[in-house]
Amino acid sequence: MRLTRRDFVKYTGFGAASLLGMSFLGCMTKETTKDTLIIGYAEDLKLRGDPAKIDRSIPKFCVLERLIEYDLSSDDFVPSLAKKWDVESGGKRIVFELKKGILFSDGAEMDANAVKFTYDILVVRKHSVAPRSVEVIDDHTVAFNFDEAWVLNFAKLQDVHGLGVMSPKSVKPEGDPNGTLVDLIGTGPFKVVEYVENQYTVLEPNRYWFEQTGLEPKIKKLIVKVIPDEDTRVLALRSGEVDVLIDNYHGGYDYTPRNQLSALKKDGFKILTKNIPYTWIVVFNYRKEPFNDIEMRRAVNYAINRDEIAKIFDGWVRPAWNGMFPPEVPGMAEANIRYEYNPEKAKEIVNGKDVGEITLIVNKSQSDQILVAQLVQQQLKNVGLNIKLETLEKGVYKQKRNSGDYNLRIYYIGGSERTFYMRIFWRFLPPEKPWKVYMSDNVTEKAIAVVKEFDKTKRRQKFIEFYKALYEEAGVAPLYYEVVAVAEKPNVEGIKFEYSEPRFYSTYVKA
Template identity: 30%
Template sequence: MKNKSILFVLFAITLLFLAGCTEDKKNKAKESKEVRDTIQVAITRDSGADKLDAASYDGAMSTYTAVYEPLVEYGEKGDIKPALATSWDISEDGKTYIFHLRDDVKFSDGSKMDSDAVLFSINRWKGKKEYDWLKTASTLEKADKVDEYTIKLTFSEPSAFILNELTAARPLRVMSPNAVEPAGDPDGKFVKAIGTGPWQIDGYVKDKETTFIPNKHYWNEKAEIGKMVWKVIADPETRSLALQEGSIQLAGAEMSRIPYQALLTFKEDDRFKVESRPGTMSYFLVINNQREPLQNVKVRQALNFAVDKENLANNLLDKNGYAAKGLFAETVPFVNDVNSPGYAYDLDKAKELLKESGYGEDGKKLKLKLALQTEEFPEWKQIAETIQSDLKEAGIEITLDSMESTAYYDNLWGEQDYDLLIYRSYADGLNPQGFLDSLFSINENGKGIAYTDKTLSAQIMNAAKALSQEERQATYNTVLSYMNDNAVTVPLFYPNDIVVHNDGLKGFVWGPISDDPVRWNKLKNEE
């Protein structure tokens, strides 16, 4: 009897052990599925998910494009494609736009996207001063409902770049009327991000991470994965290490750049894939022509001749882009070799121009302060140091002022306490007109942000009114040639768009704009 009892106990223990093993296998299988069903992505700064009003400037660009969609989408070389609007009609005078909306789209809360919803979004920014930098906002007179899925926009003057502005990440995308309280009130208080995009926000920890899940009502191609986590990793070197150790699976593009010196490591490691394509962005030096020495065109030209851009592109930046000629790359509409020939490296010419201006070996020393930041653009430190060395060869003394990113932007847009500043052009739909307007047009204070020149400002305003392709090309030839001849900036480099991901992450497809760098809904982890 005693032996039977012992056998029974042993049998029971065996059953418990087997049951435990089975449960453990189930848990591990579940955890494995969750890992496969989730991707971890690096982002440089907080996503701002708790204040992601579509008509605001408070969140990270890439967060807007994950959640909200535009009426129209940007294509290669400025080709405008359907998005929430299937088609559009423009009047002969360029002042009236009629948009025909998709009739099969829902917001992530299940409510329908129709004319009323689009007009709610438009009325949220219409007539408000903070949006006046956009032609779409500053010239919009009326927004009317034609029928349930058709709207009409009437403008006070024509602008060829209304469609381009509508493609941007913010602040003109479409948001659900239920995103505010009281619901549907264009002046209501923002409550929650509700868009028509492929993703919706599921969790948020400020300055740490944002969790996205697929929008189950998404009208287009559904996401291949069940969860996407964006982790804030401000330091570029830490981002590289996080990729290598596997705590993130993807980083890059404007949302989380990888240092160029680290790219070679990833290119040589079979565990990773480096995606690269020519971009629409450019790096350049802003020249503060409010400073006396920089009012002299010969000094500005000398700066252009003294910087070896080919060396920057091919050696320092390891061919991850192209040496710049004009302010904009040729991937930007209306840019060509005729209107943007640039300045070839010519140290002797630079010294000659400086001497004619009273500087150099036989004159006074030209001393300039160069401002930069490295949180978003880690390669700018090396670029600035190389520029410092190049200009020293020409007889110009450069002091580098590396700033925290918030202070840097305050300096650019407000204080303007610099002689030179490394900056970058916008990307995609806002080039060239939106960028020219915001930095080189004279504002109500009688100054431009990046350069003050009444002739240039008038030319930019004229370009905005041109409608036909021929007129637009002619006006941009005038603007860009003037900028080149007068050395308004020092173009440096056209960076490629670059994304690094582990090799197990499949389905990578580039997004339509730099602020929407990846078609996230196509990504999936290898089984």
């Protein structure tokens, strides 16, 4: 058959039109995505040097996994790398059976030796969340020994101040707990492929994790860029240079400014928040006058309008009317606590007393807390308390706190979910330390009862008793419940919070 010029034009035209149509249909049916997600974060991830000092966020929840996790909603410690465990010696010894077939991102198997190596890093440093010792029983069984028999032993193993299981090859000399971190190798969904100190870290999916979970990675690269200045971070998101901003939720710094979240949302950015068991409070110096008097502590609680305080943060945090922790915390809702805003009652209490000038101290490095302290100062002045606000540099704040040279101070209790239990210990349990927030025979006894109880049903009841005792003694004045926030471009999908932390394993970025 002879192909005429007209046929040629006809067939090629038809072919081209078909191809165009198919590609158009392809576009319609399959969404195109970018293969890289860029995160803006305030701090360097510290992936070299002392392995105990790696950053508390991304390396710990993207690269490493722990033996167990803590689920706040059920108040359960749940298996992660550990399959199951036995509690021995009344709770001083926990023997974990590890899951088999879990691979580090370099292909080596995660075993009891790797677990021992990891926790020995904390043991040799006498870290605050370290066990006393770790023993390898066999390749997949490891025992942890602790000094005390309490539920905090579980909390320590998943606390953000500690570590997730890392390969002994992560350090040099290999397997030496005193060694230097050279290449963080974990079992988590991502592996570190490039790290430039103080600039950026490049992570890629850990194929073994995805094979194990049966999930498909939707991004090829996760890049974490270090942007210390909070305004620059927001501008970087607005300019499109980063896709996501995540908070460091540790303690009132290095987060996306709350007063910019609404503006970002208005401009089309997505804001994800997760409530965490973290509460900003006024701490009383209850060892000296005037706040050794329970009535005076109650007066402060009556005088504070928590709604007004929450408004400082543009509605992104919740006022702390329902006790020391938000209602989703174990036992908190059942405790049925409700702080009352009653300035008249506060005035009645204050009027009869000659308390003189009261010093309220606040740490200057937590800039939002300065605003909070100013409002607290004003509210307390309204009921007749003469408050001298001292905005102090971190070192001076600590010095005054340690020497007890204050009457009131702004501080926090709780933390992310995984820090919840340890902060009960760090804020309310003996031994007495300057950073403890309130201790009395009754409250301390009840706090100890909480952490000594391994049965979660009984523990819930003990939590309720602890919250009520603290409320009745007006041990602290809760102000607002903190959140952790993620600000992301509209084309980012699939970020979800697990245990207070944003996870990226099913995240993708629409092109």
